[in-house]
Structures are given as structure tokens and as C-alpha cells.
Amino acid sequence: MVFFETLVLVHGRFPAAETKLLMKEASRVIVERDGALFRILDLGWRHTARPLHKKGVGHIFYGRWYSLIWGGSPKLKQEVEDTFVHNTGVVRQKTVRI
Known part of the structure; x- marks a missing residue:
């Protein structure tokens, strides 16, 4: 098993309920393919450079x-x-191997 971290930027006009469904969909994709989701961390609102x-x-x-x-x-x-x-709703996303 290889470990990854995915960083996702969701724009401000995207509804919170749909963001929650998006995270559930991502976790479903991982778990259905014999992966393991360890953590979903909300890093909060940030301005871009x-x-x-x-x-x-x-x-x-x-x-x-x-x-x-x-x-x-x-x-x-x-x-x-x-x-x-x-x-x-996703503006940017990046997946890196840990």
C-alpha cells in the first residue's frame, strides 16, 4: 500500500452541502478500490497568492x-x-506520494 496526500481547493461559491458530498464521494472511491482513508482535514478558508x-x-x-x-x-x-x-467546485487539486 502506497500513501498519498491530496490537497483540494474548493471555491467560495460552492455550497457546503455539496462539498460534504464531494468528500464522501472521494472517500467512497478510495474504500471501494481496497484503499484506506486515514484523515480528511479541513484547512479552512485561505486567499490565493x-x-x-x-x-x-x-x-x-x-x-x-x-x-x-x-x-x-x-x-x-x-x-x-x-x-x-x-x-x-474544485478549483485546484494536487496528489503527492508521502
């Missing part, structure tokens, strides 16, 4: 950061990233 542009949303100057610490196969990394890439 420069404005970010997301098509269909506009310019983003702040958002809410989340950190997911999980373990699984290296093939699972792409599936978790796809979960966040195809969501309109």
Missing part, C-alpha cells in the same frame, strides 16, 4: 482547502484525481 480562473465559474481569489491522507494502489491515484477534476 494570485487570482485563479476556472471556466464557467470566473476568477477565484479565495477558497476552502481540504487535505485527504489515504493509502492505496498507485492506480487508484488517477481515479481519485478524476473525482476532483470533473467537479465544478
Whole structure:
């Protein structure tokens, strides 16, 4: 089992209920593929160093950061990233191996 940390920036106009569902969906993807989710950490609201542009949303100057610490196969990394890439609320996401 390889361990990963995924950092996710959700923009400020994305509803809190949908953010909760997004985190549940990511945890479901990890657990269904024989992975283990160790922690979902809410890092709070932060301003970005420069404005970010997301098509269909506009310019983003702040958002809410989340950190997911999980373990699984290296093939699972792409599936978790796809979960966040195809969501309109996620502005940026980065998965790194720990």
C-alpha cells in the first residue's frame, strides 16, 4: 500500500452541502478500490497568492482547502484525481506520494 496526500481547493461559491458530498464521494472511491482513508482535514478558508480562473465559474481569489491522507494502489491515484477534476467546485487539486 502506497500513501498519498491530496490537497483540494474548493471555491467560495460552492455550497457546503455539496462539498460534504464531494468528500464522501472521494472517500467512497478510495474504500471501494481496497484503499484506506486515514484523515480528511479541513484547512479552512485561505486567499490565493494570485487570482485563479476556472471556466464557467470566473476568477477565484479565495477558497476552502481540504487535505485527504489515504493509502492505496498507485492506480487508484488517477481515479481519485478524476473525482476532483470533473467537479465544478474544485478549483485546484494536487496528489503527492508521502
